[in-house]
Amino acid sequence: MSEKTAAILAIGDELLSGRTRDANLHFLAGWLTERAVNLREARIVPDDFDAIAGALNALRAKYDYVFTSGGIGPTHDDITVDAIARALGVDVIVHPEAKRMIVDWYKARGEDVTDARLRMARTPDGAELIKNAASGAPGVRIGNIFVLAGVPRIFQTMLDAIEPEIEGGDRIFSKAVTVRNLPESTLAAQLLKIQTAENGVSIGSYPIDGDVKGVTIIVRSTDIGLIDRAIKSVCDEVASLGYEAVDGDHHG
């Protein structure tokens, strides 16, 4: 099968201190799944040159696409562009088109074009720009790295802008069934048997913990026929235990 892979590198002290709960990773995961790109790894690092550069170099060598979020604003603690340039061994330049976009954005709003705002026109040498419909200052693409803003609304508008550049692999389909009140350990041997018999599918078992107890079984494959066969086997095993499997995913 043809596969496209990706990683996300979320950058920011606030994500690791407990102040802010990252929202971009989860959003990107769903967005990539819809586009048949397999998100294989996520990392979160602080606003630290070596941490950013080290993670970036590991990820860009390993996956088709790397998305970064955060650290591209106007303040002194926004060091993502500099860290990425260092990781790539290239200079940081003032990108003429980025500068024009920022000047136009603030002039149109009657606001001053300060040095801090122009800081957001700096990019690694050789980068292309990613349009930011939400707040003017662009994101950056260089090679297989997409450098996006950390503010979720801006992160998402930048994803809209790069969508045509993202190529998916073979589509992976999935189906889910949920069984209320069945502990996953009761079904474990049967799931192992089905997984062993069905090479072309991946079967995941997710306990539900909350007001409702039970388990959700998700079967994934590029082949819907194989999924249907495995789901039927799961439903048969569940029925033979005296429980009922219903369609759909209960997010436990």
Next chain:
Amino acid sequence: MSEKTAAILAIGDELLSGRTRDANLHFLAGWLTERAVNLREARIVPDDFDAIAGALNALRAKYDYVFTSGGIGPTHDDITVDAIARALGVDVIVHPEAKRMIVDWYKARGEDVTDARLRMARTPDGAELIKNAASGAPGVRIGNIFVLAGVPRIFQTMLDAIEPEIEGGDRIFSKAVTVRNLPESTLAAQLLKIQTAENGVSIGSYPIDGDVKGVTIIVRSTDIGLIDRAIKSVCDEVASLGYEAVDGDHHG
């Protein structure tokens, strides 16, 4: 200063497919901050031997503590224990005390002790157990690695159990002020000036995006006196721009 560092490795296909939004990372971040341990990195990897083992070996060499979450249940897709044993180059054994805990737990509830349930008594050779008050099957500590469950309620009860084993470093204090309606770019030059003058503090600037616009400034240090001085400088600069800084953190 004396510092203790940590990383978290969250394990599970469902975290990278967009199905499940990880909750343990954010919880652990706050928990460690309260205990003066510096969470320096987070990674999320799928249920894959090489991905788990590779990430674990990178993290355990670099940080004082590594916490894993997920993949220690009774089903075939729970491979964390095996992957960690492989990373450490040790065997997987059936831990006698873990077996006893699981047998007792299910017997007390009148349930069968199946092979699947006993699968949760397997640990890397040389591991100690972490008590699980919520569902019986223990977590595992081996060296500086704490292997915890992925279900948030169980993850948290296991953190309770290991709390006495976690040693913090020097306490890092923080204070925050929020300025409504002030774009962070307007304050950027002043923040840079204060950060440059104040070596012993770390100043973070976080734009607020939502119904309320503005910026939150957070100053962190081991020295409260230095924090107060930097916060006063920030408030003075904000006032000279004609805005008002109020105490507290607006989570933007």
